[in-house]
Amino acid sequence: MRIVDVNELYSPTGGGVRTYIDRKMAILADMGHELIVIAPGREDAVEERPGGGRIHYVKAPGMPFDANYGLFWDAAPITDLLDRIDPDVVECCSPWRPAWIVGDWQGRAVKSYFMHNDNMAAYAQRWFEGVASHARIEQAFAWYTRYMGRFLDRYDTVVTNGPALEKRLRNRGLRIDVAMPLGIERRHFSPEFRDERLRTALLKQCDLPADGRLLLGLGRHHPEKRWPIVIDAVERAGAKLPVGLILIGTGNDSPRMAKRIAGSPHIRMFRPVYDRERLARIMASCDALIHGSEAEPFGLVASEAMASGLPLIVPDTGGCAEVAEPRASELYRARDAQAAATAIIRLFRRDPRMLRRAAITAAAGVRSDAEHAADLMAYYQGLVDAKRAQAA
Numbered sequence: 001m002r003i004v005d006v007n008e009l010y011s012p013t014g015g016g017v018r019t020y021i022d023r024k025m026a027i028l029a030d031m032g033h034e035l036i037v038i039a040p041g042r043e044d045a046v047e048e049r050p051g052g053g054r055i056h057y058v059k060a061p062g063m064p065f066d067a068n069y070g071l072f073w074d075a076a077p078i079t080d081l082l083d084r085i086d087p088d089v090v091e092c093c094s095p096w097r098p099a100w101i102v103g104d105w106q107g108r109a110v111k112s113y114f115m116h117n118d119n120m121a122a123y124a125q126r127w128f129e130g131v132a133s134h135a136r137i138e139q140a141f142a143w144y145t146r147y148m149g150r151f152l153d154r155y156d157t158v159v160t161n162g163p164a165l166e167k168r169l170r171n172r173g174l175r176i177d178v179a180m181p182l183g184i185e186r187r188h189f190s191p192e193f194r195d196e197r198l199r200t201a202l203l204k205q206c207d208l209p210a211d212g213r214l215l216l217g218l219g220r221h222h223p224e225k226r227w228p229i230v231i232d233a234v235e236r237a238g239a240k241l242p243v244g245l246i247l248i249g250t251g252n253d254s255p256r257m258a259k260r261i262a263g264s265p266h267i268r269m270f271r272p273v274y275d276r277e278r279l280a281r282i283m284a285s286c287d288a289l290i291h292g293s294e295a296e297p298f299g300l301v302a303s304e305a306m307a308s309g310l311p312l313i314v315p316d317t318g319g320c321a322e323v324a325e326p327r328a329s330e331l332y333r334a335r336d337a338q339a340a341a342t343a344i345i346r347l348f349r350r351d352p353r354m355l356r357r358a359a360i361t362a363a364a365g366v367r368s369d370a371e372h373a374a375d376l377m378a379y380y381q382g383l384v385d386a387k388r389a390q391a392a
Contacts, residue, residue, distance in 0.1 A: 001380060002034045004087040004109070006078060006102050008094035009116070010039040010055070013068045016300060017093075017116060020369075023185055025053035027373040038081055040070025056081055075101045082107055089380045092155075095119065095148060103154030108391075110383045113152055115160040115176075118168055120144060121295035121318075122224045129335070138172065145172045157383060159376075162298040164319040178379060183372040184303045188276045191309025191360050193284035202285065206244030206266045213243040213348050216286040216310070218301050219293075221251030226292030226335065231260060231267060233290070233332075233340030238266055240345050245290070248273055248282070283308040288347060294318040294334035307366040309359045313343050325362035328355065 009017040025035045029052025041057025048054045058077045060070040072078065072094070078101050082090060090109045092102040093116045102111060124141045125134050132140070152158050157177045160166040166179040200210045208214075215234060219225050227247065234245040244266040247257065254269075261267045273279040283289075289305035290313040296302075299319035302312055306325065314320035315334035324331065332343035347355070 001088040001377065001384065002036070002085065003028070003089045003091060003380070004036045004038060004082060004085055005091040005093075006038045006072075006082075006098050007091075008040060008072055008096070008098050009069065010037055011068045011070070020182065023369050024373055025049060026051050027370050028377070029053055031373065031377065033377060036085055036087070038078055040072055042070075044077075071096070072098050072101065075104075078102075079105050082109075088384050095151070099151040100154075103151050108387075110157065110380060110387055111155045112380070112383075113155040113158045115158065115165055115169065115297070117297050118165055118295060120172075121168065126224055126295070142172075145174060149174060156387070157379075159379075160297070162319055162322060164299070164317075164322045165297040180372060180376050180379065181367060182298050182300060182303075183367040183369040184300065184307060186307060186366065186368045189280050189283065189304050189307035189363075189366075191284055191363050193281045194309065195281050195285045198281060199285040199287075202246055202282070203244060205268050206246065208242050208244045208266055211242070212266075213241060214285075214287045215243060215245045215290045215313070215344070216283060216288070216305070217245055217247040217249075217290055217292075218283070218305070219249050219291070221247075221249050221253040221257055223253060224293055224295050225253075226294075227253065227257055228260065228292075229335065229337045229340060230290055230292040231257070231264070232337035233344060234267060235264060236338060236341035237344035241348055242266075243344060243348065244268070246270060246282075246286070248279075280308060283310060286310060288313055288344075290340070290344070291315070291320050292340070293320075296320050299323045303366050306359075307363050309356075309363045311347055311355055311359050313340065313347055323366075325358070325365070327358040328362045 010021055028035045035053045037055045039055055039057055040060035044059050045057040060072050063069040063071055082105055087109045089112055090102055091112045091114050092098050093114045125137050128137050152175055158175050160176055160179045162181040163179050166176050170176050203212045203214055217230050237243050247269045250272055288311045294315040294317045296319035302320040302323050312324045312329040314324055316331040317334050321331055330343040330347040332339040
């Protein structure tokens with residue numbers, strides 16, 4: 001099959017979406033499929049990928065608040081490319097202008113809207129949570145749900161990247177046809193990469209002895225990640241046991257976070273680690289991953305941590321909760337620093353040998369990105385076959 005992804009969130013300097021698409025492109029090429037991405041760029045350009053697939057950059061204005069990304073507006077350059085490429089399946093994930101451009105395109109392809117995120121949870125509920133309950137906020141922003149419903153009617157299928165997002169959107173009355181949980185590149189992460197000397201060195205940087213407990217916080221420094229809750233929780237738990245936290249990432253909130261932890265004796269912040277092998281060693285050498293965001297649609301970082309043999313301490317709603325293995329995890333009430341602190345203490349008061357054994361068992365069951373791609377292609381093939389039969 002030939003799949004075209006009209007993706008406003010793809011950028012050479014992007015994050016999770018770029019990683020997902022680049023890896024998906026290589027996997028599909030190995031499976032005999034072709035993935036072509038249409039993405040906004042500063043100039044019109046085509047980037048061929050050596051293993052198969054390509055990126056068509058269409059000149060578009062930049063995003064006002066993030067120079068890494070662009071915004072589509074004109075339909076003609078996109079629909080002209082779709083006409084010329086003539087895909088079997090066309091995907092879209094942006095709820096703004098691209099949703100309508102692809103939805104209204106009159107080609108023969110199966111049109112799939114792929115949900116990667118939840119703007120309601122990531123923005124509206126966070127912005128106004130001190131003013132009203134999440135239920136009231138959802139009522140106030142029901143216009144956005146109705147807006148989404150109007151363009152989703154133009155698609156042959158609506159797919160989410162996991163059960164957390166599926167449940168959340170269906171509860172709002174939106175049509176969801178199938179959940180296709182994402183996966184990770186398994187070969188990069190393993191409990192076998194654990195390095196006790198590295199662990200001891202990281203604990204020393206947190207001013208803790210080798211018998212201390214080392215937590216990992218990994219991800220963008222953005223308000224939706226709720227790092228202040230994580231920091232508060234670690235400081236509270238530190239009154240009961242020797243626990244340190246290393247935060248790896250960067251973002252708009254980095255200066256505020258650095259100021260917040262300036263007086264914390266056992267919390268340290270590091271720049272992102274782009275070397276996958278080094279990152280895998282760091283992950284496997286920590287004692288648990290802690291996460292603060294209940295708005296995560298899938299929980300990719302949590303899956304990578306599990307594949308590294310780490311127990312999880314995560315909110316009780318959202319994508320991280322969905323992938324957490326109960327025997328190697330502790331859930332806490334979302335947005336509650338004291339509940340998170342109690343979860344840290346509960347986890348580290350478990351029998352360490354049993355916890356380690358449970359975490360290693362959980363690592364073996366983490367879903368791979370190749371499994372995700374195979375399931376998605378099988379689903380699309382069924383839709384393509386049905387559409388061709390109907391046309392015949």
